[in-house]
Amino acid sequence: MLRLTGIRKAFGATQALRGVSLELEKGEVHALIGENGAGKSTLMRILSGACSPDGGTMELDGRPYVPDGPQGARAQGVAMIYQELNLALHLSLQENIVLGDERARFGWIDRRACRARAVAALAQLGHGDMDPDRPARACSVAEQQIAEIARALLGRPKVLIMDEPTSSLTQADAERLFAVILRLRAQGVSVVYISHFLEECGRVADRYTVIKDGETVGGGRMQDAGIGHLTRLMTGREVRELYPRTSHSPGPVILRAESVSSPPRLRRASLSLRAGEILGLAGLIGAGRTDLLRTMFGLDRLASGEVCIVGSPAARATPGNRWRQGVGLVSENRKEEGLMLNRSLADNLTLTKMGSFGRLGAVSAKRQQAAARRWIDALAIKCRGPAQLAGELSGGTQQKIALARLLEHPARIFLLDEPTRGIDVGTKVEIYRIIGELAAAGKAVLVVSSYLPELLGLCDTIGVMARGDLVDVRPRGHWTEEEILRVATGS
Amino acid sequence: MKLSPRFRSLLVRIGPFLGLILVIALFSLPEETRGYFLTYHNFKIIFTQTVIVAIGALGMTLVIISGGIDISVGSGIALSSVVGALLIQHGWGTVAVVVGTVASGALLGLANGSAIAGLRMTPFIITLGMLGVARGVAKWLGDNQTVNYDASPINGWMTTASPFSHSLPPGVWVAVALAVLTAWILRSTVLGRHIFALGSNESAARLCGVPTTRLKVTVYVLAGCFTGLAGLFQLSRLRQGDPTVAVGLELDIIAAVIIGGASLNGGVGGVLGSMIGALIMSVLRNGSQQMGWPTYFQEIIIGLVIIAAVFVDRLRQGKGSG
Numbered sequence: 008m009l010r011l012t013g014i015r016k017a018f019g020a021t022q023a024l025r026g027v028s029l030e031l032e033k034g035e036v037h038a039l040i041g042e043n044g045a046g047k048s049t050l051m052r053i054l055s056g057a058c059s060p061d062g063g064t065m066e067l068d069g070r071p072y073v074p075d076g077p078q079g080a081r082a083q084g085v086a087m088i089y090q091e092l093n094l095a096l097h098l099s100l101q102e103n104i105v106l107g108d109e110r111a112r113f114g115w116i117d118r119r120a121c122r123a124r125a126v127a128a129l130a131q132l133g134h135g136d137m138d139p140d141r142p143a144r145a146c147s148v149a150e151q152q153i154a155e156i157a158r159a160l161l162g163r164p165k166v167l168i169m170d171e172p173t174s175s176l177t178q179a180d181a182e183r184l185f186a187v188i189l190r191l192r193a194q195g196v197s198v199v200y201i202s203h204f205l206e207e208c209g210r211v212a213d214r215y216t217v218i219k220d221g222e223t224v225g226g227g228r229m230q231d232a233g234i235g236h237l238t239r240l241m242t243g244r245e246v247r248e249l250y251p252r253t254s255h256s257p258g259p260v261i262l263r264a265e266s267v268s269s270p271p272r273l274r275r276a277s278l279s280l281r282a283g284e285i286l287g288l289a290g291l292i293g294a295g296r297t298d299l300l301r302t303m304f305g306l307d308r309l310a311s312g313e314v315c316i317v318g319s320p321a322a323r324a325t326p327g328n329r330w331r332q333g334v335g336l337v338s339e340n341r342k343e344e345g346l347m348l349n350r351s352l353a354d355n356l357t358l359t360k361m362g363s364f365g366r367l368g369a370v371s372a373k374r375q376q377a378a379a380r381r382w383i384d385a386l387a388i389k390c391r392g393p394a395q396l397a398g399e400l401s402g403g404t405q406q407k408i409a410l411a412r413l414l415e416h417p418a419r420i421f422l423l424d425e426p427t428r429g430i431d432v433g434t435k436v437e438i439y440r441i442i443g444e445l446a447a448a449g450k451a452v453l454v455v456s457s458y459l460p461e462l463l464g465l466c467d468t469i470g471v472m473a474r475g476d477l478v479d480v481r482p483r484g485h486w487t488e489e490e491i492l493r494v495a496t497g498s
Numbered sequence: 499m500k501l502s503p504r505f506r507s508l509l510v511r512i513g514p515f516l517g518l519i520l521v522i523a524l525f526s527l528p529e530e531t532r533g534y535f536l537t538y539h540n541f542k543i544i545f546t547q548t549v550i551v552a553i554g555a556l557g558m559t560l561v562i563i564s565g566g567i568d569i570s571v572g573s574g575i576a577l578s579s580v581v582g583a584l585l586i587q588h589g590w591g592t593v594a595v596v597v598g599t600v601a602s603g604a605l606l607g608l609a610n611g612s613a614i615a616g617l618r619m620t621p622f623i624i625t626l627g628m629l630g631v632a633r634g635v636a637k638w639l640g641d642n643q644t645v646n647y648d649a650s651p652i653n654g655w656m657t658t659a660s661p662f663s664h665s666l667p668p669g670v671w672v673a674v675a676l677a678v679l680t681a682w683i684l685r686s687t688v689l690g691r692h693i694f695a696l697g698s699n700e701s702a703a704r705l706c707g708v709p710t711t712r713l714k715v716t717v718y719v720l721a722g723c724f725t726g727l728a729g730l731f732q733l734s735r736l737r738q739g740d741p742t743v744a745v746g747l748e749l750d751i752i753a754a755v756i757i758g759g760a761s762l763n764g765g766v767g768g769v770l771g772s773m774i775g776a777l778i779m780s781v782l783r784n785g786s787q788q789m790g791w792p793t794y795f796q797e798i799i800i801g802l803v804i805i806a807a808v809f810v811d812r813l814r815q816g817k818g819s820g
Contacts, residue, residue, distance in 0.1 A: 306705060327707035336705060344705055347698035349765050358695055358706040361688040368687045412706070 008033045008197060009072070009085075009166055014063035016049055023049040025221040026063070031166065036188060036198045038212035038229065040205065042241050042459070046221040047201055051168055054199070055087035056080030067165070084165035090174060092151050094143040100154045101125035101139035108161055128157035131194070132187050149180035156187065167191065168199040173207060174293050185211050203291045204496050205234045217241055235489065242459060242488040250464030253443030257284035257467060260317060261451050262334070262420050264303055267312035273298035274475030275312075280420065280451045285442060287466030287483075288455045289491045294472040296455045297339060300422045304329050304336045316420070330359045335418030337409045339425040339455070341402065345409045348398030352390055353379035355397045355408055359416050382411040386441070403434030410441065421445060421452045427461065439465055459488045473497050513810065514758050514774040521778055525785030535788060542666060546658050548780040549669040550575065550728045550735070550744075552773055554751040555758075556680045557607075557724030559772045562755050563684070564717045565697035565764025566621040568610060571725050572747035573632035576740065578603045578729025580636045582652070583645035583739025592651050599733070600726035606632055607722015611715035629748070636741035645739035655734040669731050676724070681769035693717060697764025750779050753804040762808070778803075 009031040016024040024046045031037050041047045052058050054065075056074030065072040067083060074080035077087070094103045104125040110117045125139050134153050143151055152172065159167055169188075173181040188198055188211055202208055208215060209229055216226040217240040225240040262280040267273065273295040280286050288296045301307040303314045305324035314324060319332035329336075338344040346355050353372075356379045357364065364378070365371040379393035386407050390400055397405060406426065413421055423442070427435045442452055442465060456462050462469055463483060470480040471494040479494050525535045534540055554571050561568045582599035590598065606628065613624045639645075656669045684690040692713055695703040704710045733739055754775035760767025782803065786796040 304705075325707075326705055327709055330707040338701075338705055340701075344699070344701040347695055347702050347765065349761075350694060350698045354691060354695070358691075358703070358708065361691050365686075365688075368689060370686050370688055370691055372686065 008068060010066045011050075011054070012064050012066075014050065014053060014065070015061045016053060016058070017061055018049075023221055024053075024060070026223070027218055027221065028223045029216050029226075031197050031199065032214075033165075033197055034192055034195045035213040036192055036200055036211055038208035038215040039199055039201045039218070040208060040215055040237060040241060041218040042457075045218050045241070047218060048170070049221075050218070051087065051170055051199070051201065054080070054085060054166075055168060056085070081159075081162050081164070084163065085168070086159035086162055086164040086166070087168040088152070088155055088159060088170065088172060090171040092148070092155055094151050094154060096144035097142060099140050099142050100137065100146065100150070103143050103154055104128055104139070104158045105161065106158065124161065125157065128160045129153070131160060131190075132157055133190055134187070147180070149176055149183065152176070152184070153187065164196060166197045166199065168201070170201045171203070172200070173202060173204065174291075181207070205237050205492075206496065208237075209234065234493070238489045238492045242492065250439050250443075250461075253440075253447045255283045255285075255443070255446040255449075255467075257281035258449060262303075262453075263315045263317065264299075265313045265315075267299065267302055267314060268310050269298055269302040269307045270310055272475055273302055273307075276472065276477035277312075278470060278477060278480060280453055282419070282451050283446050283449045284468060285446050285452045285454060285466045286480075287462035287469040288453065288472060288477075289457075289459060289462050289469055290472035290495050292457065294495065295475040295477075296472050297424055298475075299472070299477070300336060300424050300453070300455060304334065304422055306336075330416060330418075333417075333419040334422065335359070335413030335416055335420070336422040337406075337413065337424060337426055339428060341405050341409060346397045346405055349396055351394045352383075352388075352397055352400070352408060353393035356382060356393075356412050356415050359412060378415055382415060386411055386437070403430035406430050406434065406438065410438065414441075419450050421450060423452065424455045425457065426454060427456070427458070459491055462491075463488065471495050514771045514778070517757060518774050518778050518781070521781045521785065525781065525788065528789065530790065531785065531788045535785065540784070543658050544777070544780050544784050545670045546656055546667055547784065548776050549656065549673045549731050551747065551750050551754055551779055552673045552776040553676060553724050553728040553731065554747065555754040555772045555776045556676055556769065557721030557728075558751050558755045559680065559758070559760060559767055559769055560684070560693060560717050561621075561721045562752075562760045562762065563697045563764060563767040564693045564714065565700060566614065566714070566717065567752070567762070568625045568718065568721055568725075569622065569748045569752070570606065570610060570625040570628035570632055571721075571728075571751055572744040572749075573629045573636065574603055574606045574722065574725040575729040575732050575744040575747060576742065577606065577632045577636040577639075578726040579733040579736070579743060580640045580645055580739040580741050582730055582733045583647055584639060586647040586650045586652070587645060595650070595652065596730060599730045600723050603724070603726020603729060604719050604722040606725065607719040608715065610722070611718030614718065615711045615714035633741070640739060640741040642741070644741070647738070652730065652734045653737045656731055669734065672727075672731075676727075677769050677773050684769060689713075689716070694765055697766075699765070749804065750800070751776075753800070753807055754779050757803070757807040757810075775807075 011027065011029040014024050014027045027046065027050055039047055053060050056077045056079050072083060074083060095106065101122050105121045110120040122139060129135055129137050129139065132153060137150060172184060176184060191198060200208065200212055212229045214227065215229050215232060217224050217237060219241060258281055260279045261282050264276060264278050267276050276299050290296045298307060302309050305326050305328065309324050316332045316334060322328035322332065342348065353376045357375050361370055364375045376393040382388065383390060388407050389404050397408060427438055445452055454466060463486065466483055468480060468482055469486050470477050471491055472478065473495050525531050554575065558568060558571065578599050581602040582595055585595045585598045610625055610628055613619060614621050656667050658667060692708050695708055696710055696713055700710060732743060736743065755767065755772045756762065757775035757778055758771025782800060783796060786799060
């Protein structure tokens with residue numbers, strides 16, 4: 008019914024899709040499986056008309072399918088439910104359901120007709136008991152999601168794409184959602200189901216397609232595929248030599264976190280980090296890894312639990328105190344949180360310790376620039392000089408600056424959130440080398456990464472988080488990619 | 499519209515100077531004003547007329563660089579001038595009057611800063627509310643009329659009365675000294691660097707341990723001090739405390755800062771530019787008066803200049819017409 012062949016798409020120099028094929032039959036639930044960054048979201052954006060492919064063909068019901076924009080896709084019968092829900096929170100559920108498709112008489116909105124349509128859509132989903140007049144903001148995430156599906160149903164879709172629909176649902180709500188999906192299937196709607204949770208896919212999907220590094224690497228009937236088979240398809244790759252091994256041996260514990268929690272995303276995590284150790288945190292997006300780092304660093308509120316920096320007097324968890332204790336953090340959002348793009352490289356490098364470049368509150372620009380120049384040389388940072396604006400540099404170079412800030416401070420505990428995301432391979436290797444040298448010099452490094460080969464290649468110890476809990480911490484030798492994925496997806 | 503980075507940085511650096519030269523030339527050429535406009539005496543008047551906007555613009559420069567905005571400053575000037583007049587009326591000494599007037603502005607700044615940082619609300623909304631509050635308090639304190647007093651040395655600080663005296667009035671020198679001080683703070687102190695960091699990327703500043711909440715309050719209190727001082731010179735100029743004065747002056751002040759190269763997105767700006775911006779505003783007013791243009795015409799011109807300045811700001815940001 009829907010057939011994609013050889014879809015390609017590049018963003019700048021990054022080839023996001025290299026030839027993806029997907030076939031969808033009428034009235035089936037089709038799981039689309041792949042690791043973070045495999046190209047699932049890009050493919051869905053192309054399907055839903057949010058961007059257009061560079062190459063390949065799409066057919067719907069035997070006719071070429073070329074959506075111009077999400078509206079066009081909807082009109083042709085392809086609707087998408089995003090992971091982030093898109094409701095107008097101040098409007099009622101029924102107003103949300105008919106939003107953009109209101110029935111009107113002479114320009115006056117026909118409230119009764121609108122309401123009837125909304126109620127009918129909810130009933131079609133088996134949720135006719137929901138009160139359509141409640142404002143969306145008073146509804147749970149699960150109810151909002153049902154409303155969003157109901158909205159998509161008004162367009163009589165042939166294909167419904169759901170991106171990680173259970174990521175913020177409780178187990179019971181997820182069960183109800185599966186019931187809705189099976190109901191839709193019975194009504195002849197085809198569902199593309201994207202999820203990291205392989206077990207869920209196994210339960211709800213009829214067939215599957217696995218994509219990896221922008222290519223389709225497998226597919227078939229769900230009942231013939233075991234979870235082990237799927238994970239192997241998702242991860243099958245060999246990259247070892249990227250990670251220069253620097254000999255280092257873990258010393259005493261210098262950071263200890265006890266039952267740290269910060270609702271809603273971080274439920275409970277305990278860990279200890281040793282000097283000279285590289286500890287990796289694996290897990291799915293939204294599993295609470297970033298939240299754990301931010302909470303320990305004082306950027307998010309520590310609701311309960313305790314973070315102890317050994318060798319420093321106890322202090323309230325604020326970023327300022329953490330820097331004083333020798334803890335530094337590199338944010339996963341380089342542009343939003345990492346750097347000041349319209350300030351100089353020197354300012355960016357030295358922001359945590361401005362006061363040390365002069366006396367009585369004055370800052371000596373000369374000494375500041377000298378410090379910056381030292382790191383430009385040491386890390387081979389490609390730039391015109393310490394006065395160049397951070398925003399003018401490439402992503403990889405910016406990441407080096409974000410890291411150099413911790414070196415300059417100097418920190419003894421490095422919290423690195425996705426330190427190699429979106430940067431070229433050459434710079435990646437340099438960053439791995441720096442991390443290795445840090446550990447060799449007795450610094451403690453905590454790395455969050457969604458790229459499993461990186462964690463397995465780099466870390467001494469790896470902890471896996473799932474749904475807000477730090478589930479399991481083991482030495483690297485006790486992990487395989489399959490095993491990490493199994494724990495991360497709770498399967 | 500897209501500009502090359504090099505041209506853009508050139509525009510930032512010399513743009514305000516070009517603007518100033520342009521407006522001066524505009525009023526130096528026509529027959530009606532040629533004889534008088536470019537004289538020292540006229541510029542003495544222009545400088546003196548700039549003092550209030552300039553001092554207000556110093557505070558506004560800090561606020562805008564930190565990523566905020568303060569539209570209560572006109573009302574704040576009126577409030578401080580009424581407070582100053584009342585203090586003189588009650589027989590306070592000159593030093594005490596100065597301290598008291600500046601303190602009243604600082605208090606307004608403290609209210610602004612605490613509300614913005616503490617309640618995490620948009621500076622525009624908070625200071626819009628405070629614009630009304632300060633104006634109301636000024637009228638209340640002044641019992642809805644001007645506050646008069648017999649005499650005070652303060653009256654002499656803004657006088658250009660004697661055409662034979664060549665020296666500039668004290669107000670001008672105070673403004674120049676404060677400008678130098680503020681420029682130094684912004685350029686070479688930890689406080690200044692942190693203000694730039696806050697405006698450039700608040701999350702990054704917070705991540706790097708900059709105490710962002712406290713810093714915001716500090717910025718608005720400093721700006722409030724400048725507002726108080728501007729109120730003092732307003733008092734000196736009118737020789738009475740007038741609760742209805744300086745309506746809309748915040749627009750002149752904000753325009754001066756933006757013309758001077760600061761970005762409403764924060765993180766960019768400078769004292770020299772703001773001072774030139776303030777001069778441009780005064781030259782425009784002074785020149786239009788000499789051309790005999792009616793006041794409504796002046797208002798239209800100044801309004802257009804503000805729009806043009808914000809447009810140039812966008813070109814500098816390189817955002818095109820998005």
